[in-house]
Amino acid sequence: MVFPLWYLVGLVFFWALVPAGVLVGVDALRKKRRRLTLRHQQWFWAYAFLAASLAWSSLFLFVPLAQAVVQSFTNLSLSSAAATTWVGLRNYTNTLKDPFWWHALFVTFVYVVFTVPAGILMSMFLAVQILKQPKPLQTFFKAALYVPGVVSPVVGAAVMKWVFHSGDGFANALLRSVGLPPQNWFADPALAMPVLIAMVWLSANGVGVIVYAAAIGNIPKTYYEVAKIDGASPWRVFFSVTWPLVKPTTIFVTITGLIAGFQVFAPALLITGGGPLKTTYFVNYHIYRTFYYENDFGMASTMAVLLMAVVVAVSVVNYRWLATDVEY
């Protein structure tokens, strides 16, 4: 139990000494001077400061990442008695032939399409509204929109399960009190996903609002005054002044939103169990079931690697699309 800690100690020393040593050695050879200059000492300091971060990420991020890629080409599985061997691209072709994979990907895409752009527009809209308020109110609204976001997904799920209980839940009690028939909510294939999406719409993205409020607040007022003198219409001002000037923020919010959106998992695990009729069967949930219930680590790793490819591809495409006219 204690022994693996020595890996970390070793990695810390490795990152603190080896890269800086090599760099200084190469530099000294090239300049043909044997003395350790002040500059070289600084290189050692820099890598010493970075050593812990690099050591931990080596052991708990880079090694597992490489291992995931490697075992996606094997049949590693705890549930079969067969010895682990290389299977080439078999996991990949099996995944692409797996109807559940495509279904899960479709469900995840639907969730992302309906939540991410709407969330961004909402944050921007609410940020503009916040900036119209006096200072103390601005602080209050930012805090009030952010607070629900610090509550854990488990607590959120507990509240949702109660509110949308198909029998005596809060939502049904509300419906009954106005004379409408109660609904099955998360037990109804036609309602489960729309309710999840509606909850995202209604709970504002606090980080997005705060970030946009800062970005829009930073735009010099003179730009708007000039636009006004030129007689630009409100939409024109928005698309010619505000939108281009908050581009870096939009990129940040979009990319982080997409990365998080494609990894949606908590509602499936904690509320719906991927159902009803697999209508909330997200990619991560499919991976989780393959890995945790079927113990097929090879297939699960393959799907995770494919998900990573999808996330990276979508992020890059969006970055290219958004960053066409950004100057840093």
Next chain:
Amino acid sequence: MTRVGQRGTLVGRAGAFVILLFFTTVSLASLYLMVTSSLTHLGTSFELSDLDWYPKDWAWDNFSGFFALTRGAGFIWFRNSLIVAVVPTVFNLFFSAMAGYALAKIDFPGRLAIFWLIIAVMAVPAFVTLIPLYQMMFRFAWFDTFFALLIPRMAGLGAVFLFKQFMTTLPKDLMEAARVDGASEWSIFRRIVLPMARPVLAVMFLLDFVAAWNDYFWPYLVTNSKDLMTMQVGLISLMGVDQGFVLQLDYGVVMAGAVLASLPVIALFIALQRHFVRGLTIGAVKG
């Protein structure tokens, strides 16, 4: 949307106020509902009339009911969550501040490569590394021990980005002056940079504490025994997973547990709120 610069007409401002009031109400409603119902005797089935706008019967016994339902384990869950959220966070802040300082203020080859590495790993989905990490916990014999909950969180690249962004904004003169006086990089970091980084330390403590406190899947995956359960895993054990139906539970009691699981993060947010808005925007406003 256009009158950003001058805050708009009175009507526009009032309209904006109403819109904001609506969204803050909706977003706080779930918290409000959670708190009210945790203080109401609800039982396993209830009518809307059982619930009022305020905690009708101030049912504090829901909280004792929560500890009774968990047979006293609730205290252990809470303690475990505190340990898991505080200990690794303190280490992570220290190591990440050091890394951020090196990337922001020391000129060395490889600096740009490491910075881009930090950006790139943000796109790696947690599930890719989760499966090998799960296997690693067995290989290391860390499965079902505190090692699995604490060690992997103690450092990493996630928090470095914000520290780097913040420390880039610190004036270089002080550090240069100290360097000329012969101060080592370590004492510059310790005496000059760390004290100036207090706001970003506060924000990162909040973000990292909240992330660790709220994390449910890793503790759920790598622990089995009852005395290693965190608050989140405990709540999951009450609610059940992988099922679309709801067990018949006393919602008042479950909501009391949910309140206990939310109290520390909300309290911390209110305490550190002052630093917060500034800290969050460090990384996001300028590309």
